[in-house]
Amino acid sequence: MEVVLAVILVLALAWFVSAPLRRRAEEDSAADELEDPRVAELEARKEAKYRQIRDAELDRAQGKLSEEDWRRADAELRREAIEILKELDRLRE
Amino acid sequence: MIGLGAASLVAAALGCLYAAAAALAGARRGDRRLVDSARRAIYAVCALLTVCVVVLESAFLRSDFSVELVADHSSTTTPTLYKATAMWSSQGGSLLLWAWVLSIAASAVLFATRRRHRELVPYATAVLAGIGLFFCGLMLLADGANPFARLDPAPTEGVGLNPLLRHPAMAIHPPMLYSGYVLFSIPFAFAIGALVTRRVDASWIRSTRRFALLAWAFLGVGILLGARWSYSELGWGGYWGWDAVENASLMPWLLGTAFLHSIMVQERRGMLKVWNVSLICGTFVLALLGTFLVRSGILESIHAFGASTVGGPLLGLIAVVLLGSAALIVSRLDDLRSERRIESLASREAVFLVNNLLLVGLCAVIFWGTFFPLISEALTGERSSLGGAWFDRYTAPLAIVLVLFTGIGPLLAWRQVSAGSLWRLMRWPLAATAVATLALVAFTDAASEPLALVLFSFACFALAALLSEFARAAAARRALAGGSWAGALAQAVARNRRRYGGYIVHAGVAILFIAVAASSSFQTSSDVRLRPGDSATVGDYQVTYERPTTAIDPAEERLTFGAVLDVDRNGSQFAVLQPQRNYYASTAAMGSGPVRSFFEGEATSEVGRRESAGGDLWTAMRPDLEPLDTMITGADRRLMRLARGADPADPQAQQQLSYLQGLAVRSVADRYEAEGLPIDLRVNVNPFVIWIWLGGGIAICGALFALWPAAAARRRSVSDVYAARLARDLGRA
Numbered sequence: 007m008e009v010v011l012a013v014i015l016v017l018a019l020a021w022f023v024s025a026p027l028r029r030r031a032e033e034d035s036a037a038d039e040l041e042d043p044r045v046a047e048l049e050a051r052k053e054a055k056y057r058q059i060r061d062a063e064l065d066r067a068q069g070k071l072s073e074e075d076w077r078r079a080d081a082e083l084r085r086e087a088i089e090i091l092k093e094l095d096r097l098r099e
Numbered sequence: 100m101i102g103l104g105a106a107s108l109v110a111a112a113l114g115c116l117y118a119a120a121a122a123l124a125g126a127r128r129g130d131r132r133l134v135d136s137a138r139r140a141i142y143a144v145c146a147l148l149t150v151c152v153v154v155l156e157s158a159f160l161r162s163d164f165s166v167e168l169v170a171d172h173s174s175t176t177t178p179t180l181y182k183a184t185a186m187w188s189s190q191g192g193s194l195l196l197w198a199w200v201l202s203i204a205a206s207a208v209l210f211a212t213r214r215r216h217r218e219l220v221p222y223a224t225a226v227l228a229g230i231g232l233f234f235c236g237l238m239l240l241a242d243g244a245n246p247f248a249r250l251d252p253a254p255t256e257g258v259g260l261n262p263l264l265r266h267p268a269m270a271i272h273p274p275m276l277y278s279g280y281v282l283f284s285i286p287f288a289f290a291i292g293a294l295v296t297r298r299v300d301a302s303w304i305r306s307t308r309r310f311a312l313l314a315w316a317f318l319g320v321g322i323l324l325g326a327r328w329s330y331s332e333l334g335w336g337g338y339w340g341w342d343a344v345e346n347a348s349l350m351p352w353l354l355g356t357a358f359l360h361s362i363m364v365q366e367r368r369g370m371l372k373v374w375n376v377s378l379i380c381g382t383f384v385l386a387l388l389g390t391f392l393v394r395s396g397i398l399e400s401i402h403a404f405g406a407s408t409v410g411g412p413l414l415g416l417i418a419v420v421l422l423g424s425a426a427l428i429v430s431r432l433d434d435l436r437s438e439r440r441i442e443s444l445a446s447r448e449a450v451f452l453v454n455n456l457l458l459v460g461l462c463a464v465i466f467w468g469t470f471f472p473l474i475s476e477a478l479t480g481e482r483s484s485l486g487g488a489w490f491d492r493y494t495a496p497l498a499i500v501l502v503l504f505t506g507i508g509p510l511l512a513w514r515q516v517s518a519g520s521l522w523r524l525m526r527w528p529l530a531a532t533a534v535a536t537l538a539l540v541a542f543t544d545a546a547s548e549p550l551a552l553v554l555f556s557f558a559c560f561a562l563a564a565l566l567s568e569f570a571r572a573a574a575a576r577r578a579l580a581g582g583s584w585a586g587a588l589a590q591a592v593a594r595n596r597r598r599y600g601g602y603i604v605h606a607g608v609a610i611l612f613i614a615v616a617a618s619s620s621f622q623t624s625s626d627v628r629l630r631p632g633d634s635a636t637v638g639d640y641q642v643t644y645e646r647p648t649t650a651i652d653p654a655e656e657r658l659t660f661g662a663v664l665d666v667d668r669n670g671s672q673f674a675v676l677q678p679q680r681n682y683y684a685s686t687a688a689m690g691s692g693p694v695r696s697f698f699e700g701e702a703t704s705e706v707g708r709r710e711s712a713g714g715d716l717w718t719a720m721r722p723d724l725e726p727l728d729t730m731i732t733g734a735d736r737r738l739m740r741l742a743r744g745a746d747p748a749d750p751q752a753q754q755q756l757s758y759l760q761g762l763a764v765r766s767v768a769d770r771y772e773a774e775g776l777p778i779d780l781r782v783n784v785n786p787f788v789i790w791i792w793l794g795g796g797i798a799i800c801g802a803l804f805a806l807w808p809a810a811a812a813r814r815r816s817v818s819d820v821y822a823a824r825l826a827r828d829l830g831r832a
Contacts, residue, residue, distance in 0.1 A: 023139045043218045
């Protein structure tokens with residue numbers, strides 16, 4: 007009984023593991039769904055930049071940044087964010 | 100079913116081998132199908148190891164002594180909770196736990212990143228599979244490490260669980276600790292993948308940050324539970340003894356804390372890339388070192404429960420990880436260059452850097468102190484160790500400055516803060532600190548311990564700074580959206596879980612440090628010898644030994660000698676405490692006599708304790724057994740004579756012997772109770788200890804709050820708002 011169970015388990019898992027290998031390369035649509043690593047990197051940078059913009063706004067609202075400091079930082083952050091968005095657009099075109 | 104477990108373990112090892120090979124081949128050939136298959140192999144390994152755990156747990160619960168591990172670490176009389184948790188008290192069981200938790204975490208992260216990090220994931224998969232293979236291989240190949248090893252013939256009774264481990268905290272402490280260790284392997288594997296593929300931007304951090312935080316939280320819970328167990332069970336009166344195994348769990352936690360701070364700097368400012376990959380590699384190495392110290396027995400520890408055969412291979416793995424990751428980091432230094440420099444010392448990133456240096460410094464001090472016995476032996480041929488006073492001398496100043504920065508960091512903004520803003524942000528916390536310090540000097544004896552006073556002041560500053568942060572957040576939100584203060588605070592905090600979760604952690608840590616400083620600097624301790632009716636005064640308390648108590652638990656083969664203590668404070672009754680000393684019959688000590696085997700086996704302390712917000716009254720007792728010696732010797736002589744005459748194959752005769760042994764033990768217990776023998780009593784007054792557990796709990800809750808994902812819709816809408824604004828800017832540009 008134990009042996010039968012073990013064999014069934016191993017065969018079922020082997021079937022599961024080998025499923026991608028039974029696809030033909032040209033049928034492999036999974037690759038299309040994958041994120042381009044350069045896009046992933048830019049997305050991470052974009053999110054970080056948005057977080058920085060939000061942080062800077064919060065810091066200004068809480069009095070940690072003076073109006074002047076915030077304006078300077080915010081303009082710079084937005085400029086950098088725009089660069090990232092442009093780069094993302096270029097990659098996605 | 101044991102065969103199914105054993106077969107599953109072999110299949111899991113093969114699955115890891117396949118996953119590593121397929122992932123590397125997939126990366127090399129650019130064949131996505133191989134990488135997908137490798138990912139599925141990790142899921143399969145997880146399923147197989149789950150089968151292993153279920154089979155082993157079922158063997159423990161059924162008391163199947165044909166399994167060596169069950170026979171060595173459980174018995175029919177072991178309570179069900181401890182049968183279920185006995186698995187990780189053994190070498191094979193704890194290795195299985197390591198591999199199982201790793202397979203769960205690896206499956207989770209590979210599922211979450213199945214459509215991301217096309218280049219990086221295959222290498223991360225290979226690293227995770229490699230670690231899994233190592234632990235599965237260790238169980239299969241190392242002597243005495245296979246959890247499914249059989250005994251033939253099976254004994255009728257097991258040895259039982261080490262009595263010291265029969266404590267609720269110990270039931271969950273090892274899985275928490277191991278989960279912490281194991282979860283750090285996820286960011287480590289992705290860091291290695293990022294280094295190999297030269298994708299060293301912050302995207303690998305984004306995908307693994309939650310795992311690192313979860314690892315930190317698990318390790319923190321494990322450390323706290325271990326301290327709580329030590330405080331309740333070991334009978335020496337403390338919660339932290341700078342023991343090698345305790346230190347081994349603290350070191351990766353400290354480096355993990357540094358890592359969690361410094362990755363924020365990389366995410367936001369593109370700095371500290373070398374530092375971050377070095378920190379996570381160091382953290383993982385220390386996590387392996389923690390496992391090595393518990394399992395190798397290389398350093399003496401009250402927490403090391405296993406004689407081990409896996410020390411050598413573990414050391415080999417540590418060397419490979421250390422040298423391999425160092426070589427990889429050095430070869431990628433060009434890619435790891437920072438994108439920016441720190442603009443001002445009055446900035447959050449500068450404070451994070453200081454905090455990182457302090458945490459790494461603390462870790463280095465603890466590392467040196469922990470391994471000093473080995474270092475001294477290597478240099479002088481003589482092993483000498485460093486005591487708690489040495490650790491206190493060097494860690495306390497660093498910890499005090501760290502607490503100060505726990506408060507300064509949250510006050511500052513990224514990039515820079517002007518002098519005017521800095522003063523505005525600091526003035527209220529500084530004023531609160533000044534008032535609190537003056538109050539401490541005027542109304543308490545805190546000034547008698549200058550280091551403790553400095554720590555209290557810095558912790559007050561940290562708490563005041565954090566409080567002012569929450570107040571400012573509520574005020575800013577209220578100015579924007581109106582509503583009540585409480586509603587505004589809840590909204591502000593919920594909108595920025597990561598930031599405010601972190602602040603909750605800082606508050607918990609500040610409270611914990613206050614409690615550690617208070618309990619260690621202002622502890623009153625006294626060792627007294629009392630007979631029934633005697634009294635002793637310790638601090639404000641008068642402790643009277645009312646009467647002795649005894650109990651015999653035949654199921655657990657436990658003899659308990661206890662004491663009823665009546666405690667008065669300022670003339671009125673404060674508490675009745677009942678510390679106990681438990682003696683467990685030991686099969687190994689049976690040669691010295693059936694009654695004496697109780698006193699030469701394992702003994703544990705159950706402390707008598709009254710906990711309160713102001714402090715704990717803690718007592719532990721040890722009876723003087725010498726007056727019972729003659730009686731025990733006589734009883735054993737008679738029992739052994741009877742045993743020699745009895746037929747070992749006759750169950751009735753054996754039952755009678757067992758009954759007589761019970762009577763003899765009972766009569767020893769009666770004598771202890773009737774004659775009122777003296778006891779050695781330790782009485783400690785430990786201020787604020789309860790705040791260690793509460794502070795730790797607050798910190799863990801803060802970490803879980805920071806982990807909780809923000810609602811996707813809300814996140815998207817915020818992103819959309821910024822995207823729209825940026826699009827407008829773009830149009831104007």
